[in-house]
Amino acid sequence: MSSVPRILPSRDPLAGSIFAPMGVQDLSEVQVIEDSVYPHPWTRGNFLDSLYSGYENWTLRDASGKLIGYFLLMLALDEGHLLNITVRGDLHGQGIGRGLLDNVVQLARSKDMRSILLEVRPSNARALAAYLRYGFEQIGVRKAYYPAASGQREDAIVMSLRL
Numbered sequence: 001m002s003s004v005p006r007i008l009p010s011r012d013p014l015a016g017s018i019f020a021p022m023g024v025q026d027l028s029e030v031q032v033i034e035d036s037v038y039p040h041p042w043t044r045g046n047f048l049d050s051l052y053s054g055y056e057n058w059t060l061r062d063a064s065g066k067l068i069g070y071f072l073l074m075l076a077l078d079e080g081h082l083l084n085i086t087v088r089g090d091l092h093g094q095g096i097g098r099g100l101l102d103n104v105v106q107l108a109r110s111k112d113m114r115s116i117l118l119e120v121r122p123s124n125a126r127a128l129a130a131y132l133r134y135g136f137e138q139i140g141v142r143k144a145y146y147p148a149a150s151g152q153r154e155d156a157i158v159m160s161l162r163l
Ligand SMILES: CC(C)(COP(=O)(O)OP(=O)(O)OC[C@H]1O[C@@H](n2cnc3c(N)ncnc32)[C@H](O)[C@@H]1OP(=O)(O)O)[C@@H](O)C(=O)NCCC(=O)NCCS
Pocket: 037, 038, 085, 086, 087, 088, 091, 092, 093, 094, 095, 096, 097, 098, 099, 119, 120, 121, 124, 125, 126, 127, 129, 130, 131, 133
């Protein structure tokens, strides 16, 4: 029997997946994911506003056509503002978020953006870790930015990535 170690090929978590512009027809599926992963999800109205504003709104579907994630990016002068980035809950921690961020960055660069800005809840440890790991830096705090449980508010950590 050979003792030569087998080198496993690294698997691209986005292999076979397809990005497409988000449209109204996607919103019922988007809403199912949104409602399942956020304590305070965006409403259909929020998504419609983003679609009608002409932001960069993108879905990611696997090879079988199932929605696995999405992002919404507003372009303002030379800064992209990442309004929403979401991976389906059962697929968290598999590198898909990183793949979405790669595509956000690629898109922003192609539109001559110089940086990407986002807000994140201090309580959202996974997202915070993902952004830090990706190279985002904290640049500020917006006080009482988000709705929270029992009518309370939660601060937002503001982060930026220089492109
Ligand atoms: C935040 C989110 C987009 C990240 O996507 P993901 O596919 O789960 O993340 P990835 O598997 O690509 O991991 C990216 C990094 O996140 C961090 N991370 C992933 N899983 C983690 C976990 N269980 N605990 C802590 N950090 C974790 C790691 O630093 C990881 O980098 P590494 O694999 O190089 O170490 C996704 O978890 C999500 O949709 N969450 C719910 C919605 C949300 O909170 N969106 C962001 C709002 S600001």
